[in-house]
Amino acid sequence: xxxxxxxxxxxxxxxxxxxxxxxxxxxxxxxxxxxxxxxxxxxxxxxxxxxxxxxxxxxxxxxxxxxxxxxxxxxxxxxxxxxxxxxxxxxxxxxxxxxxxxxxxxxxxxxxxxxxxxxxxxxxxxxxxxxxxxxxxxxxxxxxxxxxxxxxxxxxxxxxxxxxxxxxxxxxxxxxxxxxxxxxxxxxxxxxxxxxxxxxxxxxxxxxxxxxxxxxxxxxxxxxxxxxxxxxxxxxxxxxxxxxxxxxxxxxxxxxxxxxxxxxxxxxxxxxxxxxxxxxxxxxxxxxxxxxxxxxxxxxxxxxxxxxxxxxxxxxxxxxxxxxxxxxxxxxxxxxxxxxxxxxxxxxxxxxx
Ligand code: PMP
Numbered sequence: 001x002x003x004x005x006x007x008x009x010x011x012x013x014x015x016x017x018x019x020x021x022x023x024x025x026x027x028x029x030x031x032x033x034x035x036x037x038x039x040x041x042x043x044x045x046x047x048x049x050x051x052x053x054x055x056x057x058x059x060x061x062x063x064x065x066x067x068x069x070x071x072x073x074x075x076x077x078x079x080x081x082x083x084x085x086x087x088x089x090x091x092x093x094x095x096x097x098x099x100x101x102x103x104x105x106x107x108x109x110x111x112x113x114x115x116x117x118x119x120x121x122x123x124x125x126x127x128x129x130x131x132x133x134x135x136x137x138x139x140x141x142x143x144x145x146x147x148x149x150x151x152x153x154x155x156x157x158x159x160x161x162x163x164x165x166x167x168x169x170x171x172x173x174x175x176x177x178x179x180x181x182x183x184x185x186x187x188x189x190x191x192x193x194x195x196x197x198x199x200x201x202x203x204x205x206x207x208x209x210x211x212x213x214x215x216x217x218x219x220x221x222x223x224x225x226x227x228x229x230x231x232x233x234x235x236x237x238x239x240x241x242x243x244x245x246x247x248x249x250x251x252x253x254x255x256x257x258x259x260x261x262x263x264x265x266x267x268x269x270x271x272x273x274x275x276x277x278x279x280x281x282x283x284x285x286x287x288x289x290x291x292x293x294x295x296x297x298x299x300x301x302x303x304x305x306x307x308x309x310x311x312x313x314x315x316x317x318x319x320x321x322x323x324x325x326x327x328x329x330x331x332x333x334x335x336x337x338x339x340x341x342x343x344x345x346x347x348x349x350x351x352x353x
Contacts, residue, residue, distance in 0.1 A: 013120050014113075020318060028343060030334040031318040033156075033185075033295050035214035037266045037337070040259035043215070043252045050248065059247035062234075066250045069257045070222055074194045079227040082234065083244045087184055087208040087221030090233075092118055094204050094223060097236045098178040099124045101147035108137045110327055112156050112182065131158065135289060135297075139166055143173045152182035154189045154292040157322065157332040161189040161292035171200045178229070180204045187212035187267050188274070189292035194224050201226040211294055212267050213256045220245060220253045270294050274335045280345050284352045295334045303351065305329045311351045317344050 020031060038044075067081040084090040095118045099105050102125065107115050109128035119126040129141035135158040142149055149170065154161035171179055183205055186192045194205045204225040210216035223233060237244065245253075256263070278288045278296055288298040300308060309321040309331060320332040335341065 009120070009123070013117055015117075022318065024316075026316060028317045028336060028340045030295075030336050030340065030344065031320045031332075032216075033211060033293070033332075033334045034216050035211060035266065035270065035294065036335070036340060037214055037269070039214040039252070040256050040262040042255040042259045042262075046251045046255045047248070054247070057247070059245065060250055063244045063250050066220075066245070066253050066257075067222075069254050070224075073257060074224060076194075076197060076224060077227070080197060080224055080230060082223040082225070082230050082237075083250075084221050084223075084237065085219040085245060085249075086210060086216075087182065087206045087223075088114060089219070090206050090221040090223045091115075091180070091182065093233050093237050094178075094180055094206070095119075095122060095124065097232045098180075098204070098229075099148045101177075103145055103147035103177075105148040105150065106142055106144075106146045107150040108141075108152075108155065110135060110155070110158055111150075112152050112184075115150055131155075135160055137162060137166075139169050142170055146174070146177055148178045148180070149174050150180045150182060152184065153191070153193070154185045156185065156293065157295070157297055157320070157327065157330075159185075159289050159291035159293045159295060159297045159332075161191065163191050164193065167191075167193045167196065171196065171203060175200075175202060178202050178204060180206065183207045185211055185293035187263075188271055188294050197224050197226065201228065204229055209253055209256060212270075213253075213263060214266065215252065215256060218249045218252055220249050270335050273338055273341055277333075277335065277341045277345065281348065284345075284348055295332050297330055297332055299330045300352065305331045308348070308351055312344065312347055315347050317347060319344075 063083045064078065066083055067078040070081045071078045082090060084093055104125040104127040106127055106129055109130050131137050167181065179202055181193055183192055186207060197203055197205060204223050206221060206223045209218065209220040274291055278291065281288050281298055285301045286298045288296050305321055305328065309319060312319055322328060
C-alpha cells in the first residue's frame with residue numbers, strides 16, 4: 001500500500017464490533033450484552049400503530065418529548081439531557097466536545113475498547129491507568145493533571161462497579177476537567193451518579209436503552225449534564241445533516257420509559273439469573289468476578305478461555321473471547337434467559353469434567 005498521508009491515522013484503528021451477529025437464530029447468543037427479553041409491550045404498540053405515511057416527515061428536531069421524559073425520571077430538566085444514536089454516539093459527541101486540551105485524558109486499562117478508537121481518530125492524547133490484579137480501579141491513579149477522565153461504572157468487560165465514595169473523590173479531584181461516567185450497565189448495578197449532575201457542573205453521565213431496556217437495535221443513548229455542557233454537545237453533534245434520533249426511536253424510547261414495572265421486572269430477572277449462573281460456574285472451578293452488569297467475566301482454574309470458547313461455539317453457544325493481554329484467559333458471558341443459561345452450564349460442565 002502506498003504512503004498516503006490521509007491513511008496514516010486510520011490504518012491502526014481496529015473497528016469496534018459489539019459481537020458477532022450470526023444469521024442462524026438457533027445460536028444462543030451470549031456475546032454482545034444484549035437483553036434476552038423483548039422490549040416492553042408498549043414499544044410493540046407504538047410500532048404496530050405506525051402508518052407508512054408518517055415516515056414522510058422529519059423527526060422532532062430536538063427529541064424534546066424524550067428529553068423531557070428522561071429528565072423527569074431522574075429529577076433533572078430537559079436542558080440537562082442530550083440524546084443520540086446509542087451511547088456510543090453520545091460518548092463520541094462528548095469526546096469531540098470536551099477532550100481538546102494538550103493534556104492526556106485518563107481512563108482505566110482494562111476498559112471499554114471504544115475509548116482508544118475515538119482517541120486515535122480524534123487525535124486526543126490519552127494515558128491509561130492499569131487496574132489492579134483483581135481488576136479494581138485505583139482512585140489515586142486519577143488525581144494527576146489531565147485533559148479529562150472517563151470511567152465506565154460498572155466497568156466493561158470486568159463487570160465491576162464503584163460506589164458513591166469513589167465517584168465523589170474523583171469529581172473533587174478533577175474540578176478543572178470534564179469527567180465522563182459511562183453508565184451503560186448501571187441498571188444492573190448498585191450506584192448511579194446521575195444525581196451528582198446537580199452538584200458538579202463538570203460531570204457528564206452517559207446511559208443507554210440498549211441493555212436494561214432491550215432496545216439495542218433502536219440505537220438510543222443519552223447524556224445527563226449541566227445545561228452548559230449539554231449546550232456544547234448540541235453544538236458539536238452532526239446537526240447540519242441529521243436530527244438527534246429518528247422518529248421511531250424517539251417514540252419507542254418514550255414508550256419504554258412509560259412502562260417502569262416491566263423494566264424493573266426484566267432487570268430483576270436478569271440479575272437473578274446472573275447470580276445463579278455465577279454460583280454454578282464457581283462450583284465448576286471458575287473464578288467469576290462479582291458482576292454488577294448483565295454479563296459475567298470469568299476464568300477457569302485449569303482450562304483456557306480459548307478452549308472453552310471454542311467448545312461452546314461448536315455447540316452453538318457464542319460468548320465473547322478477548323485476544324488481548326491480561327484478559328486472554330477470561331470469557332465475557334452475557335446473561336440470557338434461564339433456559340439459555342442452563343444449556344450453557346450443561347456444556348460448561350461437559351468440558352470442565
Ligand atoms: N459503554 C459501554 C461500557 C459498553 O459496553 C457499550 C456497549 N457496547 C456502550 C457504552 C455503548 O452501547 P450503545 O451504543 O448500544 O448504547
